Amino acid sequence: MGDIQNTDNIESNIDNNNNNNVSLESSSSSQNNNTNTTTTTTTTSVDNLQVGVLSISDQSTPTIETPNQQQQQQQDDNNRGVSNETIKASLDGLKHNSLKTTFPNSTNHQYIDVNTQWITNKLKERESEFTEKRGMSIFLGTWNVNGKKPSESLDPWLKDPSMSLQPDIYAIGFQELDLTAEALLLGDTTRSLPWEQHILNTLQGDYVKLLSKQLVGILLCVYVKKEHKPHIANVQSDIAAVGIMGMMGNKGGVAIRFSFYNTTICILNSHLNAHMDNVLRRNQDMKDISKNIKFINESSTDHSTINIFDHDQLFWIGDLNYRIPLPDNEVKEKIKKKDFYNLFLVDQLNQQMKAGAVFEGFQEPPISFAPTYKYDAGTEEYDSSEKKRTPAWCDRILWKTHKKAENVGILSYKRAELISSDHRPVSASFVIKIKVVIPDSKNRIYQEIVKELDKKENDSMPDANISTNMVDFETIKFMQPISKQLIFENIGQVIARFQFIPKLDETILCKPWLKISPLAGMMIPKEKVTIDLTIYVDNLTSGLFNINNNSTNSTNESMDDILILHLENGKDYFISISGKFQKTCFGNTLDNLVRYPHPIRNNLPIPPEQKKLSIPKELWRIIDYIYYNGLKEEGLFIKSGVTKEMELIRDCLDTAEPFSSISFSIHSMAETLIRFLESLVEPVIPFNMYQQALDASSSPLSCKTLVSHLPSVNYNVFFYLISFLIETLSNQKENDLKPDQLAIIFSTVLLRPSPQSQLSQFPPDATTVKKKADLILHFLISKDLIN
Amino acid sequence: MSFPYEYIFKYIIIGDMGVGKSCLLHQFTENKFVPDSPHTIGVEFGTRIVDVNNKKIKLQIWDTAGQERFRAVTRSYYRGAAGALLVYDITRRITYNHLTTWLTDARNLTNPNTVIMLIGNKKDLEGQRDVTYEEASAFAKQNGLIFVESSAKTGENVEEAFLRTAKLIFQSVQEGNVDLIPDGGITKNPPQTITDKPQDASKCSC
Secondary structure: OHHHHHHHHHHHHHHHHHHHHHHHHHHHHHHHHHHHHHHOOOOHHHHHHHHHHHHHOOOOOHHHHHHHHHHHHHHHOOHHHOOHHHHHHHHHHHHHHHHHHHOOOOOOOOOOOHHHHHHHHHHHHOHHHHEEEEEEEEEEEEEEOOOOOOOOOOHHHHOOOOOOOOOOEEEEEEEOOOOOHHHHHHOOOOOHHHHHHHHHHHHHHHEEEEEEEEEOOEEEEEEEEHHHHHHEEEEEEEEEEOOOOOOOOOOEEEEEEEEEOOEEEEEEEEEOOOOOOOHHHHHHHHHHHHHHOEEEOOOOOOOOEEEOOOOOEEEEEEEOOOOOOOOHHHHHHHHHOOOHHHHHHHOHHHHHHHOOOOOOOOEOOOOOOOOOEOEOOOOOOEOOOOOOOOOEOOEEEEEEEOOOOOOOEEEEEEEOOOOOOOEOOEEEEEEEEEEEEOHHHHHHHHHHHHHHHHHHHHHOOOOEEEOOOEEEEEEEOEOOOEEEEEEEEEOOOOOEEEEEEOOOOOOOOOOOOEEEEOOEEEEOOOOEEEEEEEEOEOHHHHHHHHOOHHHOOOOEEEEEEEEEEEEOOOOEEEEEEEEEEEOOOOOOOHHHHOOOOOOOOOOOOOOOOOOOOOOOHHHHHHHHHHHHHOOOOOOOOOOOOOHHHHHHHHHHHHHOOOHHHOOOOHHHHHHHHHHHHHHOOOOOEOHHHHHHHHHHOOOHHHHHHHHHOOOHHHHHHHHHHHHHHHHHHOOHHHHOOOHHHHHHHHHHHHEOOOOOOHHHHOOOOHHHHHHHHHHHHHHHHOHHHHO | OOOOOOEEEEEEEEEOOOOOHHHHHHHHHHOOOOOOOOOOOEEEEEEEEEEEOOEEEEEEEEEEOOOHHHHHHHHHHOOOOOEEEEEEEOOOHHHHHOHHHHHHHHHHHOOOOOEEEEEEEOOOOHHHOOOOHHHHHHHHHHOOOEEEEOOOOOOOOHHHHHHHHHHHHHHHHHOOOOOOOHHHOEEEOOOOOOOOOHHHHHHHOO
């Protein structure tokens, strides 16, 4: 379905183009009217004339005839008095018109559908794959009628009894159809109508007119067999006037081009300058006409133009006016003897073509007929007037096949014995290998081309490879960072920019316990980037795993996240992060810890009737140990512990292993106490009492009141701890501790602002530190405060 | 500057793991079938310019991961889709049974005009068929979905699935049912901000 549809569109595009063509032509004529009106600086009457002339160029718009006729009336009165200036102006108008027709939109900026253009070009390149060649015949005729009206049958010229089949195309050109001033100046086309009618009568009902185009006396009409009409597209015409003032010179060329099936054909009918001596002038006429005739390039969307040579087959017919530079009697003598060969050797056109001076690359069928000019009209005698013009092959038919196309075959080249004019009509028939589209093949190739384009477009998107989508951190311990690496490699053809992005309705990229580095980056093709993922559970995040009502019976809490690594203009990669957090009493809450009768890593469920402990057993174990083993230790709480030993102590606390199973210094245990208190998700003096506590610090009694308002577990812990510290200070002689030292150390961990509060953003100032220490100090020095 | 297309339509392809979502995408965009292709872990996308009623339309197709564990994340990609291709595997009934949940997601997370097309993939494996055409067809009818059975392997009906969806969306656009908004999955080209890539636009709004 899709296949057919696509091709339908291509064809309908072509149809559209045809329509566009028509509309372009008509719009350009109106545009020209405007242009001429605004740009012409001559008199108003000339201005009007130009409008009239314009209409000559387009017989398909008969509506313009009304103003023409009006002006014709006007002009008829004094057409004898037409000045050279007026003629010049009107011819300028003609040129201008022709130019404008070919560049309809050159001033407007338009966007160019380069995709379609690319597809069209590719399709053209592979044309031979979806076309088959079929021989078709074309008949070309040219006749300078010397202003005569149709009077005799055209059968001898247009009908060839020797041809078994009727031509598929007829292209018939006239010159000097109309020698009146009206034709030149006013675009009077009335003379062409009888001729066209005469031709149609001759061809009978099998043909339809494709287009006719007239420039003053030069008329070109193209007819095709009815059956071919649907296979013709992009029919366009253009004109180019040449010639010098001083004569009623209606010299120039008219061209019609069209696509016949998939073959492009251009036919040009011209009347070049006359007289024996004007060889160079004729050469120049040919070049000027070639250059000035332009068509809109229909296979392109950029409104570019093509010329007559951009066609598979180009036929140039007409009164080219090249002469035979020999004495009149000698020519006539040779004609009598039918010695056309020797005449042809000196024929100007033949000579000029051989010299490469004109009609470069054109060919002409061999001439086997007598010169077609100049006769006494109505007789079979060559010119008998006093001018005694030497007979010549003025009327010729040439062709040029594009280098990419197959050459034509010559069927005939001859003259017909019609006598009403001073010229004899000439005709030639050719067989052309026409490229005919095989729709199925075209569909297939179109699909291939579009698929190729899509594939390239998809390939040009960035692509990268990630070493793994699953990062398992296994067991994660409190305060022990673990890192894993991902390798991200650019396997595409373009620069890849990446960044981690948040999930729907989230603002954060990942869970707070995960650190990603780098969060964004760029890789040139083949480059690799290592992405570090680090899990680190600290005081701030441990609460997420330690305090979970549903999982009281599991030792480890699973940690999961999905990261989205986004490639700019490319795909997204999901990265699963997993790990098991080993539960610990650290980073916990007092309330939670007192619920556990057994160690926190023990899988046992909490018995339903379990009473809450008065203080966390872990705290009791630490203090109990120091009480029996370290009260007299010098520098207790001042000297640092050993990280490794503290991790072992933590494991013992979480598993109920006896401390005797490990070895450590007493300072490690002392620091463990401080770290434990520090890690509490909420400190012993809760966040909501922080400010009150600072305010109360100056007065021992206020402090006592404050502490009495602590939640019961917190109060118990506070009471127990202070009692222990007082006991510690009673060993001052040995351990050398001062109350204010302990006050400062413990106040820092017992009294903390909430991490959400702004206070926690900055290190506390000296006053705050003193206030905090004072609060604890009151209890250490006045033992009765705690009772 | 050129604009080879007039509209951009965003599509999503959803459905269980292994039903052939990525293969449908590759068949459509590249005419390529890769057997045993790896599971999509994330979201891939491909583009193709198609003709609908003589208009050139760029389809921007988002192919999502089918795994259950990514379900929550892939949901974020539904937003703004003009078309959703809901895919099941005709040889695995379980993938058909899950359609209701996929459909619920699609309906909840896309706008009411989003065209949802049901695709029974792996039509080439007729011998292993586990869901009849009639049954799926009835399901589609009940839920107001267009339905087609396709084979990403042979390419059968793959074009049809994508193009029929495009036609219906285009029809919707022409009837004025759909607003042309950058995040609406249907973008008129050239949009006001040409550099603003649609996929990024949808990301920013997450």
